[in-house]
Amino acid sequence: MREIFESELKQVGDDLAEMSRLVESAISRAGTALLTADLQLAQSVIADDHAIDQIERHLDERCVLLLAQQQPVATDLRVVVSALRMSATLERMGDLARHVAQVARGRYPSKAIAPAAEHTFAAMHDAATRVARRTTTLLTTRDLTVAANIERDDDLLDALHQDTFAALLGESWDGTAQETIDITLVGRYYERFGDHGVSIARRVVYLVTGDFAEASAIRSV
């Protein structure tokens, strides 16, 4: 029984890591598509999102079967319940990458992001891509210093998000309503992407340390 459980649990962990790798690829390509008005790249992100959704469904079915057939308790149970939640979060991160790509596609052949905000969105792209890459690393290594770095990138995304509003509300802003809308929405997508990364980081910290307070305080690691 135990061997089957361990093997099933390993598969759950592998699925989460695979989802995270796909999210990493999606957010990275979506940001490049956004910044360079690359229609083909944007379309590839949109088309590939179903693969993330599919792993989520398989992973969830596997977790429910695990609960029914293996009836885990204590730490094992916590791992399975956390996996259910992290898969939902990763699925949502994939959706946000798709939303960024949809904005890029919608404005093609123009760039969606007005020149005045390009620098800020390039930094958001970098930070979000790091969040995704670190999420994959965290899920595969459970190295808690990586969790702290995800929190730091999320702080950076929040600050950059504020910068986008400062740009839109500054006296020199003379963009169109469409440009204002796009900056507002894409900024929000990146900001949420960071939040979701932090949600996963805290769940992993909680799984490793068993301590919710510590999970909320990894910023200070």
Place this chain on the structure above:
Amino acid sequence: MREIFESELKQVGDDLAEMSRLVESAISRAGTALLTADLQLAQSVIADDHAIDQIERHLDERCVLLLAQQQPVATDLRVVVSALRMSATLERMGDLARHVAQVARGRYPSKAIAPAAEHTFAAMHDAATRVARRTTTLLTTRDLTVAANIERDDDLLDALHQDTFAALLGESWDGTAQETIDITLVGRYYERFGDHGVSIARRVVYLVTGDFAEASAIRSV
């Protein structure tokens, strides 16, 4: 054992209904605060959000204990896992109501929504409030016709969301960047609120019918 399980499961259902009632109150007050620039009402929504978060935590702990101590299978297991997911969704709906209230508070004493879009946001407010009220009804009665009505209100929210963009991109739009930002963000909050209502509706349909295809097709009920 079975009696304890039934009693615990009833408590989980009661907690979900209570969360939904609080969400209903929050989104209703947030919309009124937004449309009438009512600072006190906006602040009450923001202050009350923690109560929703608190029920979510208790509910989740109860579900994990239920899984560990009662080791449910089949339908019982499906009910507990669905409750975990629905509580996360209701918590998020509470956050979105809080975000609407925060925009209202941020623009006080002005109204956040420019006059040209007020009519559309009054309709979004009505539709979102109906979604929340119907979610409470669905969770307490499991009447599937209510689920179909939630889908219809979500369709309406999507259409109204498109109307906001049409207004912002129309020739007659002469609002400030702040007004464009607020309409873009609040429109997005309402649109997501409807999506979450549909997510709960489909979970309940799935629990009642055991059929995912039916759950996705309740629009045609």
